[in-house]
Amino acid sequence: MNDQSALVLFSGGQDSTVCLAWALENYAHVETLGFDYGQRHRAELAARPVLLAAIRAQYPAWAARLGDDHLIPLSAPAAIGGSALTESMVIAMGQDGLPNTFVPGRNLMFLTAAAALGYRRGIADLVGGMCETDFSGYPDCRHDTIQATANALTLGLAREVRIHTPLMWLDKAATWTLAEKLGGAVLVDLIRAQTVTCYEASPARHDWGQGCGECPACKLRASGYAQYMSAPKHSSEA
Ligand code: ZN
Numbered sequence: 001m002n003d004q005s006a007l008v009l010f011s012g013g014q015d016s017t018v019c020l021a022w023a024l025e026n027y028a029h030v031e032t033l034g035f036d037y038g039q040r041h042r043a044e045l046a047a048r049p050v051l052l053a054a055i056r057a058q059y060p061a062w063a064a065r066l067g068d069d070h071l072i073p074l075s076a077p078a079a080i081g082g083s084a085l086t087e088s089m090v091i092a093m094g095q096d097g098l099p100n101t102f103v104p105g106r107n108l109m110f111l112t113a114a115a116a117l118g119y120r121r122g123i124a125d126l127v128g129g130m131c132e133t134d135f136s137g138y139p140d141c142r143h144d145t146i147q148a149t150a151n152a153l154t155l156g157l158a159r160e161v162r163i164h165t166p167l168m169w170l171d172k173a174a175t176w177t178l179a180e181k182l183g184g185a186v187l188v189d190l191i192r193a194q195t196v197t198c199y200e201a202s203p204a205r206h207d208w209g210q211g212c213g214e215c216p217a218c219k220l221r222a223s224g225y226a227q228y229m230s231a232p233k234h235s236s237e238a
Contacts, residue, residue, distance in 0.1 A: 005029040006125040006164070007118045009110055010069075012047035014195045014209070014221065015129030015167055018175055020055070021182040022166045023127045024062040031067045031121060033114055037106070038078025038086050041201030045071075051194050058186050072113055077103045084199065091199055091215060098137050099216065101199060107140035108149060115153040115161045124160050126150075131167045131175075143168050172224020177231070197221050 006023040010016045010032040023030045034048050048069070056063040078086040083103045094100045107130060114126050130141040139145060146163050153161040167175055179187050191209070198211030198218050208225035211218040 003028045004125055005031070005067075005121075005123045006127050007031050007033055007114055007121065007123045009114055009126065009128040010034055010048060011129075012044040012051060012195065013129070013197045014191050015131065015175060015197075017051055017187075017191050017195050018179045018182070019127050019129045019166055020051075021062075021179065021187055023164075024055075024059070024065055025182055027125065028065060029067055030065050031123065032069045033117060034069070034071045035074045035110055035113070036071060037074045037076075037103075037109075040084075040086055040088065041196075041199075043196040043198075043201040043203075047194055047196050051190065054190050054194065058190070059183065070117060072117070074109060074113060076109060077106055080104070098139075101216070102138055105140065107138075107145070111146070111149050111163065112153065115157060118161065119157050119159060125162050125164060127164045127166070129167050130165045131170065133167075133169060133171045171227075172220055173227035173231070176225060176228035192225075 004027055006027040008016065008020045008023045008030060010020050011034060020030070020032060032052065034045060036045060039045070052066070052069055056066060077083065081087055084091050084100045085103055089100060092100055094102070111126065111128065118124060118126060130146055132142050143165070146165055150161050150163040166178070170178060176188065179191055193209070195209065199215040200212045202212035203210055204212060206213060206222065208222045211221065213222065
């Protein structure tokens, strides 16, 4: 652990919850940031305080490092429109070769707002769950995009901005394994019970968590969990 502070982009989903655990393990002081960007389903935002409270209750060492939670409104994506995440439309492939769950520039806006908040809070280290392995082709999840953004923000703020993406090269099974390594079976169970990744925000329960079971996010989560559970040994079997 180093003595620095980190700001985690914390949406209330599976990936950002693992990133939060990673930051709590690696930094002396950790703050969290969520965005209200007009997402059609509010379940993810509602999960955030529940997850934060559970982490404080279950992990005393992490609770001592966990600082303020910030929620910033960002209305541009919904105002621009055209995404299944901000409008009611059937999830499908678009003419650009990307699923219509893509919100153009979303991560760039999020990282810019996070760096600006970090500037005010004296925090240079941002942590995000972007991942190139299962990324549906979203170009703003790529390692090169993220590091170029860190360079642009460092120049634009005239202060160093570092962006850490602990999940960048992990598949969903490896993300569950990382959750277990960081927080044991308690964290795996917390993620299963409380995080929301389903595009339809279905409350249906499965062994891998809640969701419709049919949308791309559910399929990815379910197959990753099945692969994780079929691995030789892990503590959450007990
Ligand atoms: Zn779903």
